[in-house]
Amino acid sequence: MFEKLFRKKSISKILQDAAKGYGDHENTLHKTLGVRDLTAFGIAAIIGAGIFSTIGKASADGGPAVIFLFIFTAVACSFAAFAYAEFASMVPVSGSAYTYSYVAFGELIAWIIGWSLIMEYSIGNITVAISWSDYFTGLLSTIKIPPLGIDGIHVPDWMTMDYLSAYNGHKHAEALLAAGKNLADLDSATALANNAWLTAPKIGGFHLVADIPALAIIILITWLIYRGMKESRNASNAMVVVKLAVILLVLAVGIFYVDTKNWNPFAPNGVSGILKGVSAVFFAYIGFDAISTTAEECKNPQRDLPRGMMWAIIICTILYVAIALVLTGIVKSDTLAVGDPLAFVFDQIDLKLMSGIIAVSAVFAMASVLLVFQMGQPRIWMSMSRDGLLPKSFSKIHPKYKTPSFATIVVGFVVAVPSLFMNLTIVTDLCSIGTLFAFVLVCAGVLVLQNRPDVQRGKFKIPYVNSKFIVPVIFIASIAFAFTQYGKETKAFFFNSPKTVETINFVTSLNGEELKIVKEEIVKNSAPQIILAEKVDAESYLSALPGDRYEQFIAASKVSIEKKYESGWSLFKHKIPMWIFLIICVIITFYCITKNLSLIPVLGLISCLYMMCELGISNWIGFGIWLVVGLVVYFAYGYKHSKLAQPEN
Template sequence: MGLRERVLKKESLKRYLDSDKLLVKQLTAGDLIAMGIGAVIGTGIFILPGTVAAMYSGPAIVFSFILAAVVCSLAAMCYAEFASALPIAGSAYSFGNVVFGEIIGWLLGWALILEYILAVAAVSTGFSAYTASLLKGFNITLPRAVSGPFNPSQGTYINLVAILIVLFIAYILNRGVKSSMTLNKVMVLVKILVIVLFVVVGLFYVKPANWHPFMPFGAKGVVTGAAQVFFAYLGFDVVAASAAEVKNPAKNMPRGIIGTLIICTVLYILVAAVLTGMTAYTKLDVANPVAYAFQLAGQDWFAGLLSVGALAGMFTMMVSMIFSSSRLIYSIGRDGLLPQFLGVVDTTTRVPKHSMLAVTVVVALLGGFVSLDQLTSLVNIGTLLAFTFISLGIIPLRKRQDIPNHDGFKVPFYPILPLISAACCVGMLFQLSLETWIASVLWFLIGLIIYFAYGIRHSKLNQKA
């Protein structure tokens, strides 16, 4: 078998289903929606509507969110069909292995590793900052030495809170899926209650005059705003990583993915509408637009409540991302492209503890010691590449003879919608900066070196050949 045939050899669904048997099918549609909302709705819901309205869309930002949701829903439907037809762990990595071949699957997995780990590490540092701010309200100040990344010139050596929250979440997840999802649901509920309270209280301070002019930047401003807020929806794909642990995946996976997108869209639109109604959009280009709007209304008490909502939002995001990244690493180890001990499932807890440990160590080190300000934009490129390939992958998925005709969700208007979805994602990729592309190319070069130096020689798929 030549090199080209080896790297493009496709995985069988049967082997993946056999390999994932130790993972317990216990997640419901409700668990998946909670996981999805946990990943998608973070602190950005209190920031993004204000800044984008001020700079691009005005009050018509509600249309920007709707447009972004429509584009994102195309990719969501493609993910829903894949997760319904292929109820296996690993999300886009495993899906890519089945329909495109091993090297494409590896590159998608490598992109998602970067996305998940950087996202969690960055959010852990945000969690630390919000915790420090909240503690200051009680006259408690953390020592500077343990309050930031390693930077002796600034007097910081370790971000202790960032490390501790990552270790705590990993501990909860290691105890078993069901208990961790219960805690996640509680925190998601707290986050949603804070958002709903903002909407309800904010309605009393809405001045309809602030919505005029409604579209000050014209239709172009709405489209530009949609490109900016599109990234607020990234994260629902983490739901697909849990497919092997879902009850009745043919029904529950589509419900979880599409339900997440619908609920998050409604929440974003409500916050954007109330915020631009409370305060003129021209005043919202600030770091904390929601808190600022309440300050202008003479309601400073809401800032403390926002901190609670923000902490809950970041907590649930980290739970979802650490869970998903551990399943991704497990899937790659299961296939031999990374050391195989990472693909081992603990027979007692039915959790891939080795992959969880690997993810925890890397994320804790990054969050505790490294400044991530210049790296977080790399999260977007990994997600959009996965979206593009999953959208295009619907076409070969439908043609695979070894995959039984599934009774679950199917993308309507095939193949037009998958192609439109892929085109939209490619368009969003071109919105990213040159620096992001250069850094991503370097990351993929490292991935190719690892694949050809280690992965291809240890691949279980190629060992069968």
């Protein structure tokens, strides 16, 4: 049984199958793509939600120094891209990381990767569809046509928001109102969600809240991909041109409004502020790996795929760094934590026309990302189905359009339904964790195949640098740095010392009695001004206190200790990912010394794993549940029907 779980495919067998046209699938895919198209696809996939929305939050946390995070992430992604490129030139068929793992690790791991890639593409698409819907409704509200009496087309809140956000926002608003906040003082996101929940039509007790524009764009994109690669390629190339033109326009106009005083201080919140943006910045690079799913449609995959990936990452990094510098140069970086930073900055300097142009192009940009991801997903399913791990209909190729037709339609459903009620934060992090997991396994796969003489090599091979002396030194230096520079935090991590609960969590967790106590304590604390305890806004008062004063207030408060401090298991569980990271680092360091591993894939593995551990424990739990469901499907269907289980005829 154990051997069967890890049965591997040989590269020669994969290439033979590809040449023959996959046994019972006579229809092969059209070979139409060159380096230019691949680079364009890469740019189409990478530049999207990242530059139009998440770059704002990252710049607000890290200040102008966020450019270092973009460079660090680009380097980490390049390490992973090197590993992808080596595999893509060894095994030039559709299927990306899934096919690569089949060769390196065997069937079970390949299935797990294929299953987590489903998560990357479909969940990534849900994220993009939701952001697209935000930009689109924003754009509609700015349309003004005086002759027709149109002053902005306003879509009701309950039609542009997911069910979860509306419900959570409503509950959050209730807790804050109970703690003494006025309705007018709620932050805009909470107020919007609360309004959507209260104004939504009801069936029985059920509130009808759904993101309709997100559904519409997914249906449109699915239809386009169903029609064929050539149509998708032309649409994608056109959208990339629009996108690059707008970014260059932003840089050309913005550069004249840059005030270098805004770059001082360069890193207002220090290293920790810069690192806060890891998930957002990484999300801005996801997509270069989608290029590798189109290997079968390339004219010369062994030469073109590595080039396409590298060009895409280099071009995007230069653009990201330039945009981050221009944005933080025009306004103070701490004002940038908005959903549409590019449009916001030009609003600040009264260039309304520019922010209009940006909103229009963001709508196109997001659509082109959707296109690339929606295209990658069916091709991975097609590969899994050819290997017998999924039912045959998934690898049916449309006789006229030559696309995996059934798989494309199923993907449309898988993305469309959750986009109606899933919440943006959950999906961004889940998408990042699934992708990083795939990157980690691809880097590990290159290391596993490194010294095997029986493996056929492609034209592209990662430059070999021995990590024996480099990795152990880096590991020891990092630990020494943590203890000397961040001694207090590092000791708190290792000894699990109790931690004060954050203001907003503290206030919203209190019941009526406890709230009354806290409000009275605030009145005493804020003497000599006499305030009525009922009128106190507990959340605003405590948020405004400096860190040490807040600690003193919490220590003196009569509220139960569980509400004031996080300790024991509830605190330790958030550190589990970091502990996993440290243990794996020790194991890798050991192997570097004993096995002379190649440096680039090792660095790729470590940097992607680190970013994975920066994501919270709830994402790990969600990811774990997803993998368990995948294993059930594998043992119920794939294990029995796998092509490798049937004897050669």
